[in-house]
Amino acid sequence: MLERAHILVCGGTGCTSGNSKKIYDEFTKLLKENNLDKEVKLIMTGCFGLCARGPIVVVYPDGAFYQHVKVEDVQEIVLEHILKGRIVERLLSKEREADGSVKPFNETPFYKSQHRLVLRNCGVINPENIDEYLAYDGYLAYQKVVTEMTPQEVIDVIKASGLRGRGGGGFPTGMKWQFAHNSVADQKYVVCNADEGDPGAFMDRSLLEGDPHSVIEAMMIAGYAIGATKGYIYVRAEYPIAVNRLQIAIQQALDYGILGSNAMGLGHEFNIELRLGAGAFVCGEETALLNSAEGKRGEPRQRPPFPAVKGLFGKPTLINNVETYGNITAIILNGAEWFTQLGTEKSKGTKVFALGGKITNTGLVEIPMGMTLRTIIEEIGGGIPNGKKFKAAQTGGPSGGCIPASLIDTPIDYDNLIAIGSMMGSGGLIVMDEDTCMVDIAKFFLEFTVDESCGKCTPCRIGNKRLYEMLDKITQGKGTMEDLDKMEKLCYYIKENSLCGLGQTAPNPVLSTLRYFRDEYVAHVRDKKCPAGVCKALVSYEIIADKCVGCGLCKRGCPVNAITGEIRQPHVIDPDKCIKCGACIAACRKNAIKK
Amino acid sequence: MKTLEELQAIRERMKAKVNNRGVADASDFRIVVGMATCGIAAGARNTLAALTAEVEEKHLDNVIVSQTGCIGICRFEPVVEVFEPGKEKVTYVHVDAERARQIVASHIMNGNPINEYTYSYAVKEN
Known part of the structure; x- marks a missing residue:
C-alpha cells in the first residue's frame, strides 16, 4: 500500500550523536501504538546538511522540517501532525514569510542557494535500502555505459564534463581515467579514497552515509572504463556508520547480482572490498593510501611511477576521492554538456563544503563552483554569531590557506583559490571571527601536520618541527623580526623538497597568514601583543x-x-x-x- | 541475481512509493482529509486509506493525499477537501471509501467534481 506520509529521521553522524537513533525508535513505537505503521513510512536517512540544528526530522508531503527534535517531542509530532494533520509549529524553523507563515524549507536561505548534485539523495533515500536507490535511477548509469558505450566513450564523456578531482588537487578526472585505461596489465584496480583526514571536513563521510550505492556504481563504471574487475574502498575506521552502511550496500548489491562475476548479467566482473584505515592523515595521500591498503606502513611512495602505471599491488590503479565518484552517475545519465553548464570556465560542477567554525549554520553545503565566499557565509551560513565581524576563512584544512575579509567576494573555484594562496582542499571551510588569532591558527594547523608527518622525508619531519618551534616562540612573545624572514624561507624550502603532498602543503597556513596578516605577526614580535587576545603569554x-x-x-x-x-x-x-x-x-x- | 527487467520493475514500483517525498509542487492536486476526533470517529481513516490506495493504483503522481484537523462542520464528517491549482477548493462531505473512489475517478482523473457530494449541495438540500 502507498504510504500517505513519509517521516525521515536524519541518521548522519551529527544527528546520531544528538540521539536520532532513539528518536527513530520512539517513532517506531508510537506509530505502532496508534495503528499508523501501515499508512506512514518511517525511514532513517542521510545528512540533511543543517547539522547545527540537528537532530532533524522531515515529514512529507507537507515538507515540515523539524529541528532540534528531542525524544519527548516525538509524541507531539505523531499525535498532532501525523494523526490530526496539525504541524507542530514550535519545532519548525524561525524563518518566516512576510505574512508570518512558515517558509517551505527548500526556500530558506540555507537551502535556496545550494545546488545539491552530489548530495541529491542524501536526506532523501534510506541508504540501507537498495530499492530506494534504484527508485532514483540507481544502477541505470552502469547499465547505460555497458550496453551503449565503449570504455573510451565513457572516458571521453568524463573528459568533456571537465570534472576535476574533489580530493583537493583538482587534477582532471578524465585524464586520470585515460592514463589508467592506457596502461596494459593482467589486473587493474579501482580505488576509492575515503580517508578524509582534514580537521573539520566531513563531506565524504556524509556521502557514504547518505548514498553509498552512488559511490559503488561510479566505481563499477570506472572499472568498466579502465578495464578493472576489482575495487577497494579505503575508509577510516573512525567512521563506523559509513563503514556499516557500505557493508550493507555491498551485500545488497551482491544479493541482487549487481556486483559479482557477471555484474547485472551484462558480462563484466566487478567486486568491491573495504579496507579500514587506522586514521593517519598521511594515508589520504594516494601513494601512502595504497601502501596502507596493501597492509604496509602508510608511507608515501616516490612518484613517478604514478598509480595509473604502478599502483596497488604494483598494478595500474585508478584512485579517486569519494566526492569525485559522487558526480559520475549524474554525468553519465545527464551528459557532459549538462554538467558543464554548472560552475566556472575551468571548474565545472559543484563542490561540497563542510562549514564550520564561527558560523551560525554549521553543516554540509553543496554550491555551484564560482559562488562567492560572501554568499556562502552570509546567506547559506547565516552569518557570524554574536554580532562579531568576519575575519578570515580557512579552506583546505592543514594543507590550505586562509582567505581574508578583503577577498570575501572572490568566486570560489580551484584556480582562484590557488591564486590567492589557498586551495580547494577536500572541502573543509572554517570561518573565523575577530576573536581568532591568526598566528595561533597557523600554529594549530602546523601542530597537526607535525604530529601527522610520517617521518619518511627530512624536510617534512624536521622542517615542520622547526617551523612549529618558531611559531611557538612568537606566540610566547620571544620571537624576533629575523624569525619571520627565516620562517618564510623555511616554508618554501619545505614545500619544494618534501616527498608527498603532506609536506609540500604543510607550510601553507603559515605562508598565507604571513601574507595577509603580517601585521599580527609583527604585533606579536615587536609589540609583544596578541591583538585578538588569544595567546596567553601576551595577554x-x-x-x-x-x-x-x-x-x-x-x-x-x-x-x-x-x-x-x-x-x-x-x-x-x-x-x-x-x-x-x-x-x-x-x-x-x-x-x-x-x- | 536480478535480471535487468526485474531491476527495472523494482525501480518503477519504488518510484511510486517515494514519489511523495519532496515538497509539494504548486501544480499538484491536494486531497485533504479531516482527521480530528470527529472525522476519525466518523470513519475518516477508511476514507484516507481508500484515497491513498486509489492514488497508488491509478499511478496519479501529481496528487498528494494529506490530512488536516477539524474544520468545524462535524456533522458532515468525514470531510474531504480537494485543492486544484488555480481553482476554488471543493469540499466533499460524508465521504466513505466508496465516495472517495468516485471522487478520485471523476474529479481528479476526469476533471468533473461530483456536485451531489459537496458541502454546498448538502447544505442547500437539508
Whole structure:
C-alpha cells in the first residue's frame, strides 16, 4: 500500500550523536501504538546538511522540517501532525514569510542557494535500502555505459564534463581515467579514497552515509572504463556508520547480482572490498593510501611511477576521492554538456563544503563552483554569531590557506583559490571571527601536520618541527623580526623538497597568514601583543577602576585568588598570580575587566 | 541475481512509493482529509486509506493525499477537501471509501467534481 506520509529521521553522524537513533525508535513505537505503521513510512536517512540544528526530522508531503527534535517531542509530532494533520509549529524553523507563515524549507536561505548534485539523495533515500536507490535511477548509469558505450566513450564523456578531482588537487578526472585505461596489465584496480583526514571536513563521510550505492556504481563504471574487475574502498575506521552502511550496500548489491562475476548479467566482473584505515592523515595521500591498503606502513611512495602505471599491488590503479565518484552517475545519465553548464570556465560542477567554525549554520553545503565566499557565509551560513565581524576563512584544512575579509567576494573555484594562496582542499571551510588569532591558527594547523608527518622525508619531519618551534616562540612573545624572514624561507624550502603532498602543503597556513596578516605577526614580535587576545603569554588582564563597583563577583570567581580589593572599592588583579583563565570576565556584570 | 527487467520493475514500483517525498509542487492536486476526533470517529481513516490506495493504483503522481484537523462542520464528517491549482477548493462531505473512489475517478482523473457530494449541495438540500 502507498504510504500517505513519509517521516525521515536524519541518521548522519551529527544527528546520531544528538540521539536520532532513539528518536527513530520512539517513532517506531508510537506509530505502532496508534495503528499508523501501515499508512506512514518511517525511514532513517542521510545528512540533511543543517547539522547545527540537528537532530532533524522531515515529514512529507507537507515538507515540515523539524529541528532540534528531542525524544519527548516525538509524541507531539505523531499525535498532532501525523494523526490530526496539525504541524507542530514550535519545532519548525524561525524563518518566516512576510505574512508570518512558515517558509517551505527548500526556500530558506540555507537551502535556496545550494545546488545539491552530489548530495541529491542524501536526506532523501534510506541508504540501507537498495530499492530506494534504484527508485532514483540507481544502477541505470552502469547499465547505460555497458550496453551503449565503449570504455573510451565513457572516458571521453568524463573528459568533456571537465570534472576535476574533489580530493583537493583538482587534477582532471578524465585524464586520470585515460592514463589508467592506457596502461596494459593482467589486473587493474579501482580505488576509492575515503580517508578524509582534514580537521573539520566531513563531506565524504556524509556521502557514504547518505548514498553509498552512488559511490559503488561510479566505481563499477570506472572499472568498466579502465578495464578493472576489482575495487577497494579505503575508509577510516573512525567512521563506523559509513563503514556499516557500505557493508550493507555491498551485500545488497551482491544479493541482487549487481556486483559479482557477471555484474547485472551484462558480462563484466566487478567486486568491491573495504579496507579500514587506522586514521593517519598521511594515508589520504594516494601513494601512502595504497601502501596502507596493501597492509604496509602508510608511507608515501616516490612518484613517478604514478598509480595509473604502478599502483596497488604494483598494478595500474585508478584512485579517486569519494566526492569525485559522487558526480559520475549524474554525468553519465545527464551528459557532459549538462554538467558543464554548472560552475566556472575551468571548474565545472559543484563542490561540497563542510562549514564550520564561527558560523551560525554549521553543516554540509553543496554550491555551484564560482559562488562567492560572501554568499556562502552570509546567506547559506547565516552569518557570524554574536554580532562579531568576519575575519578570515580557512579552506583546505592543514594543507590550505586562509582567505581574508578583503577577498570575501572572490568566486570560489580551484584556480582562484590557488591564486590567492589557498586551495580547494577536500572541502573543509572554517570561518573565523575577530576573536581568532591568526598566528595561533597557523600554529594549530602546523601542530597537526607535525604530529601527522610520517617521518619518511627530512624536510617534512624536521622542517615542520622547526617551523612549529618558531611559531611557538612568537606566540610566547620571544620571537624576533629575523624569525619571520627565516620562517618564510623555511616554508618554501619545505614545500619544494618534501616527498608527498603532506609536506609540500604543510607550510601553507603559515605562508598565507604571513601574507595577509603580517601585521599580527609583527604585533606579536615587536609589540609583544596578541591583538585578538588569544595567546596567553601576551595577554594581561586588568580591572578598569572607573567601571568597577567593587561587588566582589570577580574575586569569588577567580580560581587562584589573584584578585584583591575591599567591598565597594575598585579591585585589582595581581599579574603574577593570574593564570589568564577568563573566569573574572565571565563573572563581571559591569564589563570592567579588559584583556 | 536480478535480471535487468526485474531491476527495472523494482525501480518503477519504488518510484511510486517515494514519489511523495519532496515538497509539494504548486501544480499538484491536494486531497485533504479531516482527521480530528470527529472525522476519525466518523470513519475518516477508511476514507484516507481508500484515497491513498486509489492514488497508488491509478499511478496519479501529481496528487498528494494529506490530512488536516477539524474544520468545524462535524456533522458532515468525514470531510474531504480537494485543492486544484488555480481553482476554488471543493469540499466533499460524508465521504466513505466508496465516495472517495468516485471522487478520485471523476474529479481528479476526469476533471468533473461530483456536485451531489459537496458541502454546498448538502447544505442547500437539508
